[in-house]
Amino acid sequence: MRCPKAYSGHPMMDDVRHFPEHAVGSNPPDAFDTRRRAFPIAAAIRPLSLLSFAVAWWAAAHLASNPQILPAPDRLLAFAWQELRGGALPLNIGITLARVIAAFAIAMVVGSVVGYLAGRSPRLDAVIDPWMVVTLNLPLLVVVVLSYVWLGLNEGAAVLAVAIAKTPTVFITIREGARALDPALKDLETVYRLPLSRRLWWVTVPQLLPYIAAASRSGLSITWKIVLVVELLGRPNGVGFVLNLYFQSFNVTGILTYGLSFAAIMLVVETTVLQPWERRANAWRRRA
Amino acid sequence: MPGDDALEVLIATKAFALPTRTSHIVLRDIHFTALPGQVVALLGRSGSGKSTLLRIVLGLDTVFEGRVRMPPGRLGVVFQDPRLLPWLTVADNLRLVLVDGAAKTRIEEMLELVGVADAANHLPSELSLGMARRVALARALAVDPNVLVLDEPFASLDRQLGTMLVAKVAERTRRTGCIMLFATHDLDHALMVADRICVLGGHPTTLKADVAVPAQRNAGTIERLRTELVAQFRFLGSEETAQPL
Incomplete structure (x- = not known):
């Protein structure tokens, strides 16, 4: 049997020529790939889990038999459709989403740059670390209230408050990544006198990607929850503002509709953007 | 006096600091030069400081007493692990x-x-x-590269393939006027490929000998040189540093 093209003619491969063509190479057959076999089961578990949650909710709503306390899913869907047609739901979700993106981007950029520098320089870390520890332990409400007091009840203050609350966790994650950079590859950069852009994009960033991905995924889920608090305290629109309105009128249907709608959008972003990106960034690790 | 295109290595001492605040000298009095087109083998047993010496040559370790003068141009390196x-x-x-x-x-x-x-x-x-x-x-x-540094280039290669490959690289080195410096613990490989063999040994490691290998590599001259080196430096005859080809 012929050896696969990629290895044919290689002296080390002489002793495997009797194996079938797929036994050596980059495309092993499904029979040997347990991850690929396991995938359809894992893919089915997620929707089944969500379905069981909806069934449990529906059963609980019927048992409670009081829509003011726990409305059934169909009641929520009817209310969501009404809000969707009126335009209030997409408008408020869009506004909140914009705030989440802005605050998330600021926190990721600032936290990543400062975290990387602190990870590479113990002196800089000694200067910045106490600041980050204080910020990390500062109650969120204090940050939000002070932002509004000092900067006024405006968009800038809202976004800044969220960014300040999120930056320390990004900083800590990326700093760990910078500390874990392989010194052997640093030697390689030095010996071959690689230009700065190649050091950064070919050597450093790929090593940091798992840390950036972890910071992004945890960051997004925390950021949107903080944004709701910020909106509740000092903005005239957005999901947080609407939740406050419905809370004042004890409208559980409204609270659940807006809360779950936004959570669903975040879930979509997580599964369609962040998870595939993380998988792609780590593809070389899975093949190792 | 070697010209600007030669590699000159002079290490008076290289020490590592210990947790007890004392220092441990690992290299002392090592001086050699390599001219363009020359293949120089650094021969010593495992753990004799060959890799430390190469790190100094490559400019990756600058904490030592002495100097390294590199010819202008680029460096090529193969570390012990492929990196x-x-x-x-x-x-x-x-x-x-x-x-x-x-x-x-x-x-x-x-x-x-x-x-x-x-x-x-x-x-x-x-x-x-x-x-x-x-x-x-x-x-x-x-x-x-103007200077090619190889740290144990035969390691993890099939012996015959490794010898053939490094001989090919050495031939290319001589043809292009590059300097090739390679660390090895294998006397036979050094004899087969190098123009000069720098024997490293002792505690701390010093340069024990800088031996020229005859350009005409026939079996007789190589075997005679091998016998002389093993007689002079017993550790070269150990199983670790010499295996029959």
Whole structure:
């Protein structure tokens, strides 16, 4: 049997020529790939889990038999459709989403740059670390209230408050990544006198990607929850503002509709953007 | 006095600091030069400080007493471990160190030279250790180096293949006027490839001898030199530093 093209003619491969063509190479057959076999089961578990949650909710709503306390899913869907047609739901979700993106981007950029520098320089870390520890332990409400007091009840203050609350966790994650950079590859950069852009994009960033991905995924889920608090305290629109309105009128249907709608959008972003990106960034690790 | 295009290494002392605040001297009184087109073997048993010496030559360790004068131009290096970037393909690992526009042709040529041209689009994780070391060698040659530094180039390679490969690289070195410096613990490999053999030994490690290998490498002269070296430096005759080919 012929050896696969990629290895044919290689002296080390002489002793495997009797194996079938797929036994050596980059495309092993499904029979040997347990991850690929396991995938359809894992893919089915997620929707089944969500379905069981909806069934449990529906059963609980019927048992409670009081829509003011726990409305059934169909009641929520009817209310969501009404809000969707009126335009209030997409408008408020869009506004909140914009705030989440802005605050998330600021926190990721600032936290990543400062975290990387602190990870590479113990002196800089000694200067910045106490600041980050204080910020990390500062109650969120204090940050939000002070932002509004000092900067006024405006968009800038809202976004800044969220960014300040999120930056320390990004900083800590990326700093760990910078500390874990392989010194052997640093030697390689030095010996071959690689230009700065190649050091950064070919050597450093790929090593940091798992840390950036972890910071992004945890960051997004925390950021949107903080944004709701910020909106509740000092903005005239957005999901947080609407939740406050419905809370004042004890409208559980409204609270659940807006809360779950936004959570669903975040879930979509997580599964369609962040998870595939993380998988792609780590593809070389899975093949190792 | 060697010219500007020669490599000159002078290490008075190299010490490592210990937790007890004392220092441990590992290298002392090592002085050698290498001229363009020369292949110099640094021969010593495992743990004798060859890699430390090479790190000093490469400029990766600057804490020592002495000086290293490098000729102008680029460096090529093969470390003991291949140090390929696992997220880049074999071809991209070579492209990483190339800055000119003719990178593609150069990459193909170098991979062909070391016999891994068919693996150009593979990730390093899909290669054997021996193949990965050959890719590292191709990367070192791709920059057209003035000084080529190889740390134990035969390790993890099939003995015959390793000898053939390094002989090929040594021939190229002589033809292009590059300086090749390679660390090895194998006397027979050093005798087969090098123009000069720097024997390292002792505690701390010092340069015990700087021996020229005759240009005419016939079996008689090589065997005579081998016998002389083993008689003079007993440790070269140990199993670790000499294996019959």
